[in-house]
Amino acid sequence: MEIYHGYTGFVAFKLKEANAEPGDVIRVENPNGESFTGVLMPKQLLYSDKPVIVLKLSNGYNIGVKIDPNTRVLLVSKKRELPRTIGSQPLPKKPFVSILATGGTIASKVDYVTGAVTPLIDPHELLEWAPELGDVGFLNVREVMKKFSEDITPSDWEKLSLEVYREITSGAEGVVVAHGTDMMSYSAAALAFSIIGKPVPIVFVGSQRSSDRPSSDSFFNLYSAVLTAFKASFAESVIVMHGDSSDSYAVVLRGVKARKMHTSRRDAFQPVNDKPIAIVYPYSREIRIVGRVFEKRDPGREASLRNKFDDKVAIVKAYPGLQEEIINFLVDKKFSGIVIEGSGLGHVPNSLIDSLKRAVENEIPVVITSQCLFGRVNLNVYSTGRRLLEAGVIPASDMLPETAYVKLSWILGSVTKNLSEVRELMLTNIAGEINERHTLELFPRWSHE
Amino acid sequence: MEIYHGYTGFVAFKLKEANAEPGDVIRVENPNGESFTGVLMPKQLLYSDKPVIVLKLSNGYNIGVKIDPNTRVLLVSKKRELPRTIGSQPLPKKPFVSILATGGTIASKVDYVTGAVTPLIDPHELLEWAPELGDVGFLNVREVMKKFSEDITPSDWEKLSLEVYREITSGAEGVVVAHGTDMMSYSAAALAFSIIGKPVPIVFVGSQRSSDRPSSDSFFNLYSAVLTAFKASFAESVIVMHGDSSDSYAVVLRGVKARKMHTSRRDAFQPVNDKPIAIVYPYSREIRIVGRVFEKRDPGREASLRNKFDDKVAIVKAYPGLQEEIINFLVDKKFSGIVIEGSGLGHVPNSLIDSLKRAVENEIPVVITSQCLFGRVNLNVYSTGRRLLEAGVIPASDMLPETAYVKLSWILGSVTKNLSEVRELMLTNIAGEINERHTLELFPRWSHE
Structure with a gap:
């Protein structure tokens, strides 16, 4: 069976006959009068038994158009050349945004042999299907690593920090x-x-559907991210992703307060104990501030880089029967820090408090967060919490367990290993990771409400 | 300073003068014409500098009434005697519901010395302030343990299961x-x-505020739980708690699909990947089914008890840099099972797959859930997931990590340690823990929506 960019049979034949390649604008005219114009996308072999052509429409949305033997396929225009530089070229004088590719779905495509999604080979393919991105401004695209995000390690954060810092200092x-x-x-x-x-x-962006799939959110998210990088009035490390399940807007979430809350939805990223900083309407190129801004954009500000992360920090979730030997193992193996996902207000089984006390006595900081995710740790209410405080743990206020983990790893790697200094820094609001003011609407509304 | 049930100064004097004790109905008449009638509650010393009397109103809600030296305090009626039996007494012939106290805030009160909340001594105090509960039907109250829930272990589940089973078989x-x-x-x-x-x-109920505090939710929740136990048309293990931040209704959540999602809100318990089974309106004594019912009430059904839980199961959260030595430790220490809180669709760092494979080769089941909480594990989409499947892990569909942990502990303790049988049971919907059908509204709506 011959495969033409994932297409087979008479569909492949019609595309070849029209001299249409992925990235070209084509028009598909069905005998029933339907007509679709869009950018031709490659197709997954997973769907190859269906006679369908995948088109990216001008609103950035991918659709699958059913084809029959009488459908006409017409080439409208060949692929646009992109206005961009490559990393090794001299940087432009005019305002530019840098796009650093690290891998992941937004930079991935379907493996036509296995049907699985694998990282992309050429980072420029990121823009291949989205020449409109160049209209926002000058783009400088580089690949800095090629990893699915589950494989990213604290030492990758060091590298990524350095690369981002270079782009920032390059203007x-x-x-x-x-x-x-x-x-x-x-x-x-x-x-x-x-x-x-x-x-x-610094704008993180990803995609829940690979860019060559129908219903991909790659373009929508990337466009919103580029807009944010160029125009936003704040200067924080944020995540820009779909805000709802349709294509109406993207949300800008403070990285330290955001969480992937769904395995597959396009609006999976949501704020916890925080509001979005802003809403992005990509079609009108509008960025509306709706939350708190921790740091404003200030191109004259001198950034400094402290990019060491300690890779011997562990997250331990408290569950009924959590075995003391797990804590003891971490202490014996001289782990640098422990983040506990406690229950409720930040509790752990009382049977574990001695082992946590031993950790603290060994100068290992023990940070307490809550597996509830929403709300704030408070160790003053119940006797268990008071015993924990006496043992010397550090309550992490309303920080996410994930953020407390990253912050502790950063403090230990880049700032200090002194226990009382670690404590003080953990309790200091460095990047907006603590939200002193909670309001009722920070808790989401549920299916019965 | 003399303390009268937590009250001090002229407030204590007025209460003593009226011969009013906690549990009595009193009327408070302020010089400005305000008048409040309710059950007198004891007061926390934490608030004792304020001249306030805490009353439980007839709607079950606690309020603090400001008192001044000219306020009149009148005794309306002495404490009601409760229509209930004690565990050792012969069981009644008429329909009854059993209340088993285990400890926790709903059965706790403020320690007047430290200000911290500690477990209650006498389980009957559970009903002390809520004689209205007896109006629903005959209640059989027993204390089966006295623990804060963070100290509950798998062996406590064995004991609690037995006690509940006894009540069920007693009718x-x-x-x-x-x-x-x-x-x-x-x-x-x-x-x-x-x-x-x-x-x-089987109806679990708790309280986010101890019953002697203003704004306690103890009574509201307990009343809703007793109603559910008497009247509900389903026969599942459920949680009944406040449904919203006001006092309008309680939700009935399937225990295997519920999660404490907030450290302190009264509506902290919410369903994940499920709707509530029912809504309870305690004032109208109405129970409205709004979700799926997995098992209907059938008093003739013969229950069987399989109450052994394996206490060597661990939950491990995947985080960037998760150290392989932690997995190796669990395998070396012959843990019985491992539940992974993977990222996204259920991924772990590829660097860990060999150690997970080794676990499986040692007949240790490795169950994959997602730290996203919402959505479903799917290991067929990305190459990492496929590698995990090849290593022999068990994907836990849309089960919560907490539920997968309990289920695995139960299967290993009560049913089988055979790896392929464990796999089959983990994939079988035993108690409604798998929801095959997700709809859009199962994902909550967020602050920007």
């Missing part, structure tokens, strides 16, 4: 980091801490 | 378990599995 209006969504909030939190005094925004 | 219309909220969803999941073929509902 970028903002830096977009194309990143896998799985661990994106951890990386966005890492950059929130590792680059101090950001003059411009 | 209870339903069993209410008063439980701390921190780990309540784990216990509710445990009972969902350990008592097979429930004829009547």
Whole structure:
């Protein structure tokens, strides 16, 4: 069976006859009078038994158009050349945004052999299907690593921080980091801490559907991210992703307060104990501030880089029967820090308090967060909490467990290993990771409400 | 300073003068014409500098009434005697519901010395302030343990299962378990599995504010739980708690699909990947079914007890840089099972797959859930997932990590340690823990929506 960019049979024949290649604008005219014009996308073999052509429409949305033997396929225009530089070329004088590709779905495509999604080979393919991006401004695209985000490690954060820092000091209006969504909030939190005094925004963006799939959110998200990098009035490490399940707007979430809350929805990223900083309407190129701004854009600000992360920090979730030997193991193995996902207000089984006390006595900081995610740790209400405080743990206020993990790893790697200094920094609001003021609407509304 | 049930100064004097004790109905008449009638509650010393009397109003809500030296305090009626039996007394012939107290905030009060909340000494105090409960039907109250829920272990689930089973086989219309909220969803999941073929509902109930505090939710929740135990048409292990931040209704959540999602809100318990089974309107004594019912009430059904839980199961959260040595430690220490909170669709760092494979080769089941919480694990989409499947892990569909932990512990303790049988049971919907059908509204709506 011959395969033409994922297409087979008479569909492949019609595309070849029209001299249409992925990236070209084509028109598909069905015998029933339907007509669709859009950019031809390659197709997954998974769907190859269906006679369908995948088109990206001008609103950025991918659709699958059913084809029959009488359908006409016409070439409208060949692929646009993109206005962009490559990393090794001299940087332009005019305002530019840098896009750093790291891998992940937004930079991935379907493996036509296995049907699985794998990282992209050429980072420029990121823009291949979206020449409109160039209309926003000058783009500088580079690949800095090629990893699914589940494989990103604290040492990758060091590298990524350095690369972003370079773009910032080269004068970028903002830096977009194309990143896998799985661990994106951890990386966005890492950059929130590792680059101090950001003059411009660092914008993480990902995709829940690979860019060659119908219903991909790659273009919508990337366009919103580039807009944010160019135009936003704040200078924080943020995540820009779909805000609802349709294509009406994207949300800008503070990396330290954001979480992937759904395995597959396009609006999976949501704020916890925070509002979005802003809403982005990509079609009208509007960015509306709706939440708190922790740091404003200030191109004159001198950024500094502190990008070491300690890779011997562990997250331990408290569950009924959590075995004391797990804590003891971490202490024996000289782990650098422990983040506990406590229950409720931040509790752990009382049977564990002695082992946590031993950790503290060994100068290992123990940070307490809550597996509830929403709300704030408070160890003063119940006797268990008071015993924990006496043992010397550090309550992490309303920080996400993931953010507390990244922050502790950063403090230990880049700032200090002194226990009382670690405590003081954990309790200091460095990048907006603590929200002192909660309001009722920060808790989402549920299916019965 | 003399302390009278937490009250001091002229307030204590007025209460003593009126011969009013906690549990009595009193009327407070302020010089400005305000008048409040309600049950006198004891008061926390934390608030003792304010001249306030705490009253439980007839709607079950506690308020603090400001008192001045000219306020009149009148005794309306002495404490009602409760229509209830004690565990050791012979069981009644008429329909009854059993309330088993385990500890936790709903059965706790403020320690007047430290100001912290500690477990209650006498379980009957549960009903002390709520004689109205007796109006619903005959209540059989027993204390089966006295623990904050963070200290509940898998072996406590064995004991609790046995006690609940005894009540069921004694003919209870339903069993209410008063439980701390921190780990309540784990216990509710445990009972969902350990008592097979429930004829009547098992209703877990807790409180986010201790019953002697203003704004306590103890009474509202307990009343809703007792109603549910008596009247509900389903026979599952459920959680009944406040449904919104006001006092309008309670939600009935399937224990295996519920989660404490906020550290302090009264509506902290919410369904994940599920709707509430029902809404309870306590004032009109109405129970409205709004979700799926997995098992209907059938008083003739013969329940069986399988209440052993394996206490060597661990939950491990995947985070960037998750150290392989942690997995290796669990395998070396011959843990019985491992539940992974993977990222996104259920991924872990590829660097860990070999150690997970080794676990499986050592007949240790490795179950994959998602730290996203919402959505479903799918290991067929990305290459990482496919590699995990090849390593022999068990994907847990849309189960919560907490539920997967309890279920695996129960299967290993009560049913089988054979790896392929464990796999089959984990993939079987035993107690409604898998929801095959997701709809859009199962994902909550967020602050920007």
